[in-house]
Amino acid sequence: MEDFLFDLIDLVQSIADGLLFGTTYAMIGIGFTLIFGVMDKLNMSYAAAAIAGAYSSIAILAVVPAPAPVAFFIAAIAAGLFGYVIYLLCFRFIPLASPLATLMATVGMLLLIDEIIVHETDGMPQPYPALFDDVMVEFGPFGLRGDLMFVFAVSVVSMAVLLYLIYRTRLGIATRAVSQQPVAAQLCGIGLERTNAMTFVITGVLGGIAGAMIGAAVGVLSPLLSIPFTVKGLIVTVIGGLGSIPGAIIAGLLVGAFENTFQFLRGVTERDMYVMLLLFVFLFLRPGGIFSPPDGRD
Amino acid sequence: MLALDGLSKHFGGVRAVDGLDLEVRQGEIFGLIGPNGSGKSTTVNLICGVFPVTTGEIRFEGRNITRAPPHVCLAAGIARTFQNIRLFGHLSVWQNLWVAQNAMADRKASGFLNRWFGGSARARQEVEALLEFAGVAAKADDLAGNLSFGEQRRLELARALAAKPSLLLLDEPAAGMNVEEVGQLRERLAKLRDDGMTILLVEHVMELVMGVTDRIAVLNFGQKIAEGTPEEIQNDPLVREAYLGAPQSAGGGNA
Numbered sequence: 120m121e122d123f124l125f126d127l128i129d130l131v132q133s134i135a136d137g138l139l140f141g142t143t144y145a146m147i148g149i150g151f152t153l154i155f156g157v158m159d160k161l162n163m164s165y166a167a168a169a170i171a172g173a174y175s176s177i178a179i180l181a182v183v184p185a186p187a188p189v190a191f192f193i194a195a196i197a198a199g200l201f202g203y204v205i206y207l208l209c210f211r212f213i214p215l216a217s218p219l220a221t222l223m224a225t226v227g228m229l230l231l232i233d234e235i236i237v238h239e240t241d242g243m244p245q246p247y248p249a250l251f252d253d254v255m256v257e258f259g260p261f262g263l264r265g266d267l268m269f270v271f272a273v274s275v276v277s278m279a280v281l282l283y284l285i286y287r288t289r290l291g292i293a294t295r296a297v298s299q300q301p302v303a304a305q306l307c308g309i310g311l312e313r314t315n316a317m318t319f320v321i322t323g324v325l326g327g328i329a330g331a332m333i334g335a336a337v338g339v340l341s342p343l344l345s346i347p348f349t350v351k352g353l354i355v356t357v358i359g360g361l362g363s364i365p366g367a368i369i370a371g372l373l374v375g376a377f378e379n380t381f382q383f384l385r386g387v388t389e390r391d392m393y394v395m396l397l398l399f400v401f402l403f404l405r406p407g408g409i410f411s412p413p414d415g416r417d
Numbered sequence: 418m419l420a421l422d423g424l425s426k427h428f429g430g431v432r433a434v435d436g437l438d439l440e441v442r443q444g445e446i447f448g449l450i451g452p453n454g455s456g457k458s459t460t461v462n463l464i465c466g467v468f469p470v471t472t473g474e475i476r477f478e479g480r481n482i483t484r485a486p487p488h489v490c491l492a493a494g495i496a497r498t499f500q501n502i503r504l505f506g507h508l509s510v511w512q513n514l515w516v517a518q519n520a521m522a523d524r525k526a527s528g529f530l531n532r533w534f535g536g537s538a539r540a541r542q543e544v545e546a547l548l549e550f551a552g553v554a555a556k557a558d559d560l561a562g563n564l565s566f567g568e569q570r571r572l573e574l575a576r577a578l579a580a581k582p583s584l585l586l587l588d589e590p591a592a593g594m595n596v597e598e599v600g601q602l603r604e605r606l607a608k609l610r611d612d613g614m615t616i617l618l619v620e621h622v623m624e625l626v627m628g629v630t631d632r633i634a635v636l637n638f639g640q641k642i643a644e645g646t647p648e649e650i651q652n653d654p655l656v657r658e659a660y661l662g663a664p665q666s667a668g669g670g671n672a
Contacts, residue, residue: 289515289516292508292515293516295505295508296505296508296516299505299506299507299508300503300504300505300506302467302487302503303499303503303504303505304505304516305467305487305488305491306465306467306487306488306490306491306496306497307491307496307516307579307580308488308491308517308580309488309516310488311488
């Protein structure tokens with residue numbers, strides 16, 4: 120009986136840790152979903168650019184030492200720039216009429232980013248600064264890691280700012296207008312290219328924050344991160360409903376908790392199998408995702 | 418004010434618009450009519466930059482806008498409505514007007530922050546006035562997609578006005594309206610003209626066209642076959658032939 124109780128406590132602990140880390144999945148999922156919303160295209164290089172943003176902050180900190188918050192800030196700015204470059208190379212200068220051309224351009228960009236990272240770091244994992252990693256907040260039998268709580272707090276604030284941008288400012292309303300009626304939006308004077316570029320920069324900044332938080336939570340950055348986070352981001356997007364921001368947030372937390380639960384129950388080598396299983400269950404029972412996209416286009 | 422000079426648009430081998438000359442004068446309501454497929458909507462799409470022009474030239478207030486993209490045409494002062502309503506269905510009624518007003522109306526008066534993030538008190542007052550004009554003030558917070566058909570038509574007209582255009586292109590604004598609604602639309606358009614607006618009206622509903630326009634051009638197979646006052650057009654034999662088919666060639670004249 121006592122053993123069972125201990126197991127239960129550990130299980131709840133795993134779910135809580137997973138929920139905290141799941142906010143990074145939610146941010147990556149939001150990025151995929153937002154870009155899909157305005158461009159009607161997937162940007163496969165999104166998660167890689169997010170990780171690359173975090174790498175950029177390491178590179179700059181190696182030259183100019185600075186505390187961790189500065190590193191996070193640099194990561195966000197760098198990833199915002201990468202977002203703009205990806206927009207130019209993969210969407211602006213590639214004919215959008217051919218769906219495979221842009222998709223493959225972003226896949227190419229994903230591989231390119233990975234290759235550059237491997238080349239620059241010789242494939243070695245790089246330590247990443249964290250905040251509050253020596254803090255442990257105790258709640259009875261449970262303990263919450265300070266660094267994970269910090270990651271959670273930063274992610275929640277970032278997503279709240281983004282939601283405010285999207286739903287309450289003219290910039291966000293214009294972005295949503297473009298995703299609903301691209302032609303009519305232009306005829307209301309909304310410049311399509313400028314709005315699209317803005318979307319890439321803003322989702323890029325969000326990705327950079329996510330990349331930095333991933334680094335802070337894991338403690339290291341490695342070239343092995345970008346593909347799993349691309350896959351997880353896409354899974355979150357599909358489970359949440361392609362095009363739905365609230366869906367991406369809920370699905371991100373769900374995937375984070377689910378993954379950590381099965382890591383606890385079945386071990387780290389099996390956990391992704393169960394995440395895929397969760398995806399299949401959704402594809403089978405609710406292929407449109409938790410929320411079907413709120414903004415249909417004609 | 419608006420001058421089309423030898424305007425042509427070819428889709429593959431189809432000459433949707435074929436060497437069209439047209440001039441719309443300041444402050445008039447100009448009607449553009451013709452059978453289905455005669456090139457009316459294509460002409461509207463060419464003027465506001467949705468379709469690239471094949472040959473010919475479009476001048477607006479002395480400026481060549483032949484190759485200008487839609488948002489540049491809007492900035493120059495051309496706004497439009499659509500034959501099939503294209504509101505932002507998942508934005509609120511209020512937001513539909515706010516976002517349309519955004520792009521140009523505030524550009525000179527205020528900076529980046531106001532344009533992208535806020536909206537001046539004056540901008541908000543203008544939105545309120547447009548809500549009244551469209552008769553949807555009570556539904557300002559509803560999603561535009563949930564309005565009735567008539568309300569959506571009125572909101573789309575208000576959205577076009579939000580950008581403060583000097584020329585309004587209306588693509589079949591009376592489609593699907595009942596007699597009473599057409600009467601109201603007629604009054605609205607007449608009032609806009611009295612306030613100094615220039616309007617290019619593409620329409621099938623003859624009681625609206627004949628009742629409100631100052632001059633009319635008739636298109637058939639992408640070419641202008643007649644131009645004149647409503648009375649002249651009603652008595653033009655070529656126009657009757659295009660609409661009804663010539664007596665001696667049964668079935669001809671309809672595209």
